[in-house]
Amino acid sequence: MAIDLSSLVKAYDVRGVVPDQLSPAVAEALGAAFARVVVLPDAETGTEAGSGAGAGRPGMVIGRDMRDSGPGLVDAFARGVTSAGVDVTLIGLCSTDGLYYASGSLDVPGAMFTASHNPARYNGIKLCRSAARPVGQDTGLAQVRELAQGYLDNALPAPVAVPGQVSERDVLGEYAGFLRSLVDLSGVRPLKVVVDAGNGMGGLTVPAVLGEAAGLAGLPLEVVPLFFELDGTFPNHEANPLEPANLIDLQAAVVANEADLGLAFDGDADRCFVVDERGGAVSPSAVTALVGLAEVSKELEAGRAPTVIHNLITSRAVPDLLSAAGAETVRTRVGHSFIKAQMAEHGAVFGGEHSAHYYFRDFWFADTGMLAALHVLAALGTQEHSMSELAEMFEPYVGSGEINSTVPDAAVATERVLDAYRAAYPGIVVDTLDGVTVSHWESHPQWWFNLRASNTEPLLRLNVEAADEDIMEKVRDDVLSLVREPVPTEEEETP
Incomplete structure (x- = not known):
């Protein structure tokens, strides 16, 4: 059966059902294409040093999470890579930010x-x-897809005369030590923290970073673990803390254990979510402001002018607070490739997204939930306020969260909303950086909303923020009624 990679290779990554969409044959073709599109050209321009067994040869690193299909797919991908003469370093089980650490510290693709x-x-x-x-x-993924598609439709290229070699390396301890070197936790008070790993990779990384690992001083933390067993079937709940239902176990455990806070990680542990001592979810925007202020303060103390990146869905509190603290703030589109590009372009010290991805200049401009967690622990542990009191300082406005609506035509629904709001509020500001953002923030009552179409589904995503809950609910309900307005049938349109 012919395989169409356009349904598998998304805007930012590769993702699909195993083995119907992502099989070992597909992984091998993608590996062969990635080696030729990314690894070898980068090596020719001198942007990397080989990491594999063959000194001086181009190299790359490969990691995986705890899913049962991982080992077979990794082996197949590595075959494709080595067939092009590229060495492979396997780092085994790791979080996604653990893979970024390996790529950054070894200066190779991953x-x-x-x-x-x-x-x-x-x-x-x-x-x-x-x-x-x-x-x-x-930035290369479309070319990888096109080349791999050709390999699948025809045949893989013949291996080079001297194929690459495969070696193994354990970087977990190095990763943990590096993260701990970036945040000063020496003065934190004793804290009890419940951590929900969701049977994902946090079960491996949290003990390494927060525990008394080799060469790392112990922290005054009592960690209460939830679902630390690595299990890619996710027997307890989905490893997606963005969905409120998946925070219920953590919220209950925080209250039952009278903990100071809770942390939840997604399946590959690159996102971190925070729960306060009362079991309330702390918004990622509040975490962005909290961590951003810590990074801005360090930059100012070092005599540097700080820049912070935030996507357009984060709360207006983020640019308000960080600008007041002396930072330049830059607003960007949703999506890690966009925010990483802006981070590098501006030399930004920090970046945050509403989805709980947090990016750090000192971590190669990449995202790491674990480093954000360390900053939260440092902020909480170096003062006497509770987590809920601390979070309240960074959440002055009310947000709707992201609400999805299935629509037959996203462009038509969006234009219907714009027409209505332009007529009702002549002074609104509209921009099209990512979807459409309609703002009434410079006038009273203060509110803004963003509508973005999904790249892969017939969905419109709505985010609303306002100065108080009543205004937010009114704008939310008004926009949703316009978005979800029934489309007349042909019979209804006929006079």
Whole structure:
């Protein structure tokens, strides 16, 4: 059966059902294409040093999460890579930010086999250039897809005369030590923290970073573990803390254990979500502001002018607070490849997204939920306020969260909303950076909303924020009624 990679290779990564979409044959073709599109050209321009067994040869690193399909797909991908004369270093089980650490510290491209929070039948690949630089649709992924499609439709290229070699390396301890070197936790008070790993890779990385690992001083933390057993079938709940239902176990455990806070990680442990001592979810925007202020303060103390990146769905509190603290803030589109590009372009010290991805200049401009967690622990542990009191300082406005609507035509529904709001509010500001953002923020009552169409489904995504809950609910309900307005049938349109 012919395989169409356009349904598998997304805008930012590779993700699909195993083996119907992502099989060993597909993984091998993608590996052969990635070696030729990314690894070898990067090596020719001198942007990387070989990491494999053959000194001086081009190399890359490959990691994987705990899904059962991972080992077979990794082996197949590595075959494709080595057939092009590229060495492979396997780092085994790791979080996605662990793969970024390996790519950054070794200065080689990388491939992480994970489907993040998707169900067990899925797997995928997150790809990066040397030093954890992103590979997305516009930065090489489209070319990888096209070349791999040709290999699948015809045949794989013949292996080079001297194929690459495969070696193994354990980087977990190095990763943990590096993260701990970036945040000063020496003065934190004793804290009890419940951590829900969701049977994902946090079960491996959290003990290494927060525990008393080899060479690392112990922290004054009592960690209460939830679902630390690595299990790609996710027997307890989906490893997607963005869905409120998947936080219920953590919220209950925080209250039952009288803990100071809770942390939840997704399947590949690159995103971190925070729960306060009362079991309330702390918004990722509040975490962005909290961590951003810590990074801005360090930059100012070092005599540097700080820049912070945030996507357009984050709360207005983020640019408000960080600008007041002396930072330049840059607003960008949703999506890690966009925010990483802006991070590098501006030399930004930090970046945050509403989806709980947090990016750090000191981590090769890549995202790491674990480093964000360390910052939250440092912020909480160096003062006497509770987590809920601390979070309240960074959540002055009310947000709707992301609401999806299935629509037959996203463009028509969006234009219907714009027409109505332009007529009702002549002074609104409209921009099209990512979908459409309609803002009434400079006037009273204060509100804004964003509508973005999904790249893969017939969905419109709505985010609303306002100065108080009543205004937010009114704008939310008004926009949704316009978005979901029934489309007249042909019979209804006929006079």
